[in-house]
Amino acid sequence: MFPEIINSQYKILIVVSEIDHSTERIINYLSEIYQVPINVAKFYYFNNNSRELLARKFLVDPNQVQEPPVSKLSRKTNLTYEELEERAEKNGVDNIYKLVFKGLIKYPFWTNTTKSCITFTGTGKKKSAIFNLIPIESNPELGLKFKIYLTRLSEYLNKSEEVITEFLPNIEPVLQEEWSGLVVQGYFTSEESANHFLTKLNEARSNRI
Known part of the structure; x- marks a missing residue:
């Protein structure tokens, strides 16, 4: 049996010069879906006009890797759907949150929760x-x-x-990596902006079908 309490003071960093696509997918899945604090650092060696250079590239943006809490960590770390809704209400965005949630839940997405958000995941390959x-x-x-x-x-x-991007509110880029593509973030400032997004999303998907 797994222990109820596990050590929470470690993060996993794998240092490599090469990594295969299968391993990349597994690490991305663990980091993105289950918030496992794991990453890969790839190092590249260059010799430029007698100057030796060493470049480093992370597989997962280090800012996106979950920081484990210093205190003891139980196996149940993710918030429930009810707890996320309560946080939305506490932060004064519960009407917008419920509107967008109901608008997205009707699509064929998988959903799961983390310590800070709800994630809608594609169901394809x-x-x-x-x-x-x-x-x-x-x-x-x-x-x-x-x-x-x-x-x-x-x-x-x-x-x-x-x-x-034309039917999104003001957004800013977060990161762009080979595995994730372009990631952006922003805010639905009102129910009107959320409704506009959901309407355009539905139109785009209807045209796709």
Whole structure:
């Protein structure tokens, strides 16, 4: 049996010069879906005009790797759906949160929760996150925070990234990696902006079908 309490003070960093695609997918899955604090650092050696250079590239953006708490960690670390809804209400965005949640839940997505958000994941061969709703980092002034894997949503809808950004509120890029594509974040500032997004999303998916 697994222990109820595990050591929470470690993070896993794998240092390599090469890594195969299968291992990359496993590490991305553990990090993204189950919030395992795991990453890969790939090192590249260059010799440029007698200058020796060593470059480093992380597989997962280090800012996205979950920081384990210093205190003891039980196996149940993710918030429940009810707890996330309570956080949305506490942060003054519960109406927007419920609206977007109901709008997305009707699509064929898998959903799961983490310590900070609810994730909507594609159900095809690539079971990768497409949407994150983040009530913990939301507030009445800015609205409901979201993160969208724009490249994946573009592939899912068969629409260009430029077309999709037209029906999103103001967004900013978070990261762009080979495994994730372009990831953006922003806020639904009102029910009107959330409704606009959901309407356009539904239209794009209807045209796709």
